[in-house]
Amino acid sequence: MGKTIQEINEKIKNGKAVVVTAEEIIDIVEKKGAKKAxxxxxxxxxxxxxxxxxxxxxxxxxxxxxxxxxxGGTCTLNDVxxxxxxxxxxxxxxxxxxxxxxxxxxxxxxxxxxxxxxxIEELVAGKSVRLKATAYGTNCYPRKxxxxxxxxxxxxxxxxxxxxxxxxxxNVAVNLSDKVIYTYxxxxxxxxxxxxxxxxxxxxxxxxxxxxxxIGIGTRIFLGGGEGYIVWQGTQHNPCVKRGxxxxxxMGAGTLAVIGDLKQMSPAWLKGASFTGYGCTLTxxxxxxxxxxxxxxAQYTAVRDEDIFAQVVDYSKGYPELISGSLGEVNxxxxxxxxxxxxxxxxxxxxISSYSRARMxxxxxxxxxxxxxxxxxxxxxxxxxxxxxxxxxxxxxxPVKQK
Amino acid sequence: xxxxxxxxxxxxxxxxxxxxxHLVKDYDLMINILRATVTPNEQGRLVLELTGQRKQVExxxxxxxxxxxxxxxxxxxxxxxxxxxxxxxxCITACPTQAMSVDRATMEVSFTKxxxxxxxxxxxxxxxxxxxxxx
Numbered sequence: 201m202g203k204t205i206q207e208i209n210e211k212i213k214n215g216k217a218v219v220v221t222a223e224e225i226i227d228i229v230e231k232k233g234a235k236k237a238x239x240x241x242x243x244x245x246x247x248x249x250x251x252x253x254x255x256x257x258x259x260x261x262x263x264x265x266x267x268x269x270x271x272g273g274t275c276t277l278n279d280v281x282x283x284x285x286x287x288x289x290x291x292x293x294x295x296x297x298x299x300x301x302x303x304x305x306x307x308x309x310x311x312x313x314x315x316x317x318x319x320i321e322e323l324v325a326g327k328s329v330r331l332k333a334t335a336y337g338t339n340c341y342p343r344k345x346x347x348x349x350x351x352x353x354x355x356x357x358x359x360x361x362x363x364x365x366x367x368x369x370x371n372v373a374v375n376l377s378d379k380v381i382y383t384y385x386x387x388x389x390x391x392x393x394x395x396x397x398x399x400x401x402x403x404x405x406x407x408x409x410x411x412x413x414x415i416g417i418g419t420r421i422f423l424g425g426g427e428g429y430i431v432w433q434g435t436q437h438n439p440c441v442k443r444g445x446x447x448x449x450x451m452g453a454g455t456l457a458v459i460g461d462l463k464q465m466s467p468a469w470l471k472g473a474s475f476t477g478y479g480c481t482l483t484x485x486x487x488x489x490x491x492x493x494x495x496x497x498a499q500y501t502a503v504r505d506e507d508i509f510a511q512v513v514d515y516s517k518g519y520p521e522l523i524s525g526s527l528g529e530v531n532x533x534x535x536x537x538x539x540x541x542x543x544x545x546x547x548x549x550x551x552i553s554s555y556s557r558a559r560m561x562x563x564x565x566x567x568x569x570x571x572x573x574x575x576x577x578x579x580x581x582x583x584x585x586x587x588x589x590x591x592x593x594x595x596x597x598x599p600v601k602q603k
Numbered sequence: 604x605x606x607x608x609x610x611x612x613x614x615x616x617x618x619x620x621x622x623x624x625h626l627v628k629d630y631d632l633m634i635n636i637l638r639a640t641v642t643p644n645e646q647g648r649l650v651l652e653l654t655g656q657r658k659q660v661e662x663x664x665x666x667x668x669x670x671x672x673x674x675x676x677x678x679x680x681x682x683x684x685x686x687x688x689x690x691x692x693x694c695i696t697a698c699p700t701q702a703m704s705v706d707r708a709t710m711e712v713s714f715t716k717x718x719x720x721x722x723x724x725x726x727x728x729x730x731x732x733x734x735x736x737x738x
Contacts, residue, residue: 249689251730309727386693387728394696471689473730483689483730537707538695551692552730555710 202494205578208242212575219243219569221562222403222490222501229502238498243569243576246405247422247487247561250398250553251473253384254364254435255482256294257320257462260356261331263289268333269341275333277319277350284333288341292361293319295472295482308477309382315480318472320360323352324424325467358462360424360470364434366486368406368454369510372397372530372549374542377516382477386552388515395512395540395549400558401505401532405488406454408501410447411586412439414490416579421458422487422565425469427574428460430488433583438592447500450509450529454583458486469561485557487565491576505532512542522594605657608637608677609664610721613647617671623651630663631655637720650677650721680721680737683714687733694725694734703734 211217218241220228225244229237261270269288276282279299283292297316304310319329328349337344352358373385374395381388385396401407409415419430434455441453469485492498511526518525530540535549568574584590613622618641626632638650653660664674683703690712694703702719705712725734 250691311727313732382727386730387697389696396693396696471731474732475730476727481730536710538705548696550694550696551710554689554691556690559710 202238203242203491204493205491205576208491209575211242212569212572215572217242217569219245219566221559221566222246222408223559223562225498225501226402226504229498234499234502235495237502238492238495241492241498243566244408244490244492244501245487245562245565245569246400246403246408246490247485247558247565248366248400248404248553249469249485249557249561250400250483251384251475251481252362252365252367252484253296253481255360255362255484256292256316257358257360258286258290258292259358261289261291261350262354262356264343264346266343267341268335268343268346269338270333270335270346273333273335275331277331278314278322278329279332280314280316280319295320296479298480305477310477312474312476312478312480315472315474317480317482320462320482321467321470321472323358324462324465324470326351326353352463359459360428360462360465361459362484363457364436364455365458365484366405366434366456366488367399367452368404368410369449369508370398370452371513371519372510372535372540373515373519374512374527374547375516376514376527379516381516382475383515383519384475384478384481385515386550387476392542392545392547395535395542395547396552397510397532397535397549398552399508399510399532400553400555401508401536402503403555403558403562405486405490406456407448407503407508409488409490409497410443410449410500410503412454412583413500414493414497414579415456415488416582418577418580419488420575420577421489422485422561422568422574423458423460423465424462424485425466426460426462426464428458429577430456430579430583431459432457436592437584438590439585439588440590443586444507444509446503446507448503448508451511451526456583485561487561489565489569489574489576505536506534508532510535512540604654605660606652606654607660607664608650608652608720610675610677610680611649611651611667612673612675613641613649614671615646618647620670622667622670622672623649625666626653626663630659630666632659632663638722650680677719677721681719681723681725682735682737684733684735687731688712689731689733691730693728693730697724697728699724
């Protein structure tokens with residue numbers, strides 16, 4: 201017999217819900233079986249904490265006196281450019297934006313010390329940042345310049361809105377060339393000198409619900425230390441990839457678009473990050489609760505690192521040239537052991553996503569549910585799954601002829 | 604016998620002098636060069652492990668200081684800011700001496716100062732600037 205999300209919420213309210221993390225459920229299912237686990241456990245909490253470039257925030261700054269129309273003008277926060285193609289005082293700041301004055305990769309590899317992700321972290325920490333704006337001036341918005349300190353407290357709205365987070369599985373990055381390369385997966389030493397991976401594996405939200413049977417649009421989540429919601433599938437959501445018998449994709453697959461009030465979030469779970477030679481980004485903490493509605497869902501959440509496989513991809517040629525292909529498959533138990541073997545060579549591994557922080561998020565979410573501070577939501581619509589017929593398109597260029 | 608790891612900073616005027624030769628010859632010290640950088644017209648930097656009688660290690664260091672070489676203990680050279688570290692483990696494969704290491708059960712990173720040779724290979728791979736060179 202299954203149960204419903206309303207029944208689980210009722211149990212949470214009465215202090216009777218049984219909540220465990222995605223690590224703890226593994227042993228429970230092994231000892232008692234999925235059927236009994238589904239009957240006894242109500243919620244499994246997941247977590248992930250890694251760099252997620254498709255992240256950002258929009259702000260309503262409040263109107264100045266006299267008014268300024270930043271829309272169509274320019275705007276920076278601590279010199280990091282914001283998008284202004286919105287209404288008068290609405291702006292969007294992306295995680296990978298960097299100041300015009302940043303030397304970038306002119307002296308390779310650039311350090312990319314400060315960008316949009318760092319501004320978001322500072323704002324969430326309660327700090328003031330410098331807002332500079334220019335406008336062209338209109339009858340109704342006459343002002344043309346603005347230079348002021350501003351903090352989250354001063355703004356009407358500050359909303360984290362990330363078009364693609366929470367990748368369901370990811371590549372393992374290596375370098376087959378003879379030179380060191382600097383990538384978003386870190387520094388990769390020549391001739392398979394090291395391998396970097398980026399997933400929380402058995403703790404990762406979408407790897408515990410591989411077909412998105414409980415996670416959907418409207419699901420309430422732990423986001424950046426506060427509460428947020430899943431608003432859509434993420435960009436590049438690609439559910440129709442090769443999967444294992446357990447349903448788990450063997451490469452990057454599903455993604456999530458998420459939203460939440462930045463004002464309640466914490467700098468511990470939203471951190472600016474700098475990738476040498478690559479750029480700036482934001483490391484985002486996300487935790488998704490999975491209601492154990494039935495035996496099938498319980499079985500999915502019992503997935504282990506050794507049952508989750510990822511593709512080893514060459515970032516010196518294969519990735520940049522968009523040539524698909526894999527040097528082999530490894531699982532997360534191997535990756536987390538510190539070494540994998542590729543083409544007969546033993547290669548040291550390192551993570552880009554923090555497993556220990558992912559574990560903390562799963563535990564924090566569990567505590568919040570047990571403390572009756574966090575209730576589950578029923579998705580209002582599903583996100584596309586394996587039957588959606590989605591294929592990820594590369595851009596077909598149609599060159600513009602010069603006259 | 605005493606073992607000491609030191610970071611030496613040479614002003615441009617001393618870069619041409621065979622100082623390590625004198626450490627061996629005059630002070631009977633065993634020298635292990637952990638790292639060396641000499642840039643023309645700039646300072647030279649040498650990370651040494653000195654092994655010898657306590658008195659001779661001290662005298663050797665005094666000799667270098669008298670010449671104008673800046674001598675600092677090595678352990679102070681790299682600082683791990685635990686508060687900035689997210690334990691992502693990106694630094695682990697960069698570190699040649701396992702000064703940065705990870706507990707595989709907790710997947711938490713730790714820093715063992717004694718093993719650090721201040722090679723600075725970890726500096727550019729930490730996305731959170733949790734590792735810093737102290738000058």
